[in-house]
Amino acid sequence: MITALTRLVEHIEAHLGEELDVAAVARAHGTTEYHLRRMFSSLAGMPLSEYVRRRRMTVAAGDLIGDEELLTIAVRHGYGSTEAFSRAFQAVHSIAPAAVRRDGGPLRTQPQLRFRLTVEGSIPMDTRIIDRPAFRLVGHAARVPLVHRGANPAIQAHIAALPVSEHARLKGLSDTEPAGLLQVSADVDPDYTEGGELTYLHGVARAENSPTSDDLDVIDVPAGTWAVFRTSGAYPDALQTTWAATATDWFPANPWRLRPGPSIVSVLDRADDFSTATCELWLPVERERQP
Template sequence: MIGTLNALVDLVEALGTDEEIDVAAFAGDHGTTEYHLRRMFSALAGMPLSEYVRRRRMTHAGAELAAGAPNLLDVAVRHGYGSVEAFGRAFRAVHGIGPADARRDGGPLRTQPTLRFRLSVEGSIPMDVTIAHSPALVLVGHAAEVPLIHEGVNPHIQAHIAAIPPEEHARLKELGDAEPSGILAVTADIEPDAPEGALLTYLHGVAVQATTPVPDDLDALPLEGGSWAVFAARGPFPTTLQNLWAATATEWFPSNPWRLRPGPSIVRYLEFTGDFASCELWLPVEQG
């Protein structure tokens, strides 16, 4: 996977700045899927592939303007934009100044260096991983649309959970009759390389068998049968869980014959005290 990601970066550099990358075709040529490739790129680069491409284009555009390119429309079209206005918005989002300012003053400009991925072989985070094979099931509970936050506690999720009455937690626990058992934190409906702030569906609930009747007042997320990589972790919350997410991309997936498949991620809490958690992270996988 590390070699594939570096080849993708090379392709970004090789293509003209106005050319679109056929990520699905590239992934197929390298024996993987677009979904897994985008997820791994985002996890390891700290930004979606689309954002990296935009930053690289704006880096080249900034250099042209600082060198005195006379026609803003020509620069915009050369970098894949149909109007000066759209180009200006993208340019300002990256550099913090407008194209005309860059051409007049020469900067300041923010450069996005070419990425290079390297595999860490330190094994710095011990990983307790089990591959579980699950039949079709349904995740049921209370769902809310919340923004994606990569680091720290998500206050929108906290507020959603706090609004659920204690007796409702008890009802959900009684309803659950499938693995993973117990109250679950489910993240769904998010693009594989979504940027921070993108909206996702958070469901606080339980897993039930596909044949179990679901009460009308609960949200339901049906899942097909498939394999799951189950990562166990213990430590300060939410740091340990967020570090575990990163370690799956940097250490586990590059050295195991599995890849992510579309589906929600599930966190099962075995112990939770507010600032400490013992939990399992369930990720949907398929053999690569």
């Protein structure tokens, strides 16, 4: 994976003014665009699209110091008009291109990323790989913003709005793994952009053929393989740390990659005030293929 990410960065540098073909880079290294984008955003701390924009505008800033026409510079960096280029430039540098030509800055530079493998992972991760037949996730869904660290206020409000009796009703509907009440994130952008929207479902897993009440939202999950990570400790910090470690430690060291599908958190045990919890994080995976 480190090699694939390095080649992706090199490809970006060689084609800054062109449409980025992430799928081609992924295929060349035996992985998928979905997995490559997710690993990039997890390790780089920013979506791939944001990195490309920052790099383009970093290089473009140097081109502005001169007499070349602004439209020529805009086209070179993949923009069809000076207006679109100026908006993108100002979003990165917080200053208009004309002001840079006049004053020379200030500018915000995005260095070229370098991915290096470091020796970490001294703490073993409690993981199991299981194959599951098709099943259904049923419960109450809402569109919410993605929050990387800390509690998600929109999710908290969504759960708090449900009557206490509804939590018990849902828990009684669970008839297959993952067991118990579940926190489901679906329809997430592969770039994993913070603030971007996802579908959050508070519910349970049901066997594929189990009946479902009409007042519940349903996510159908096809048969496939799952990596299940168990974590215990302060909530949600321990869970979010484990989630990050799947990208930094587990995926680079194992012959598996993410595949499209919902991510699921099963809360196995928790303190009364939810300050600590034991959880399982279910991620849909498939075996990596050698290039």
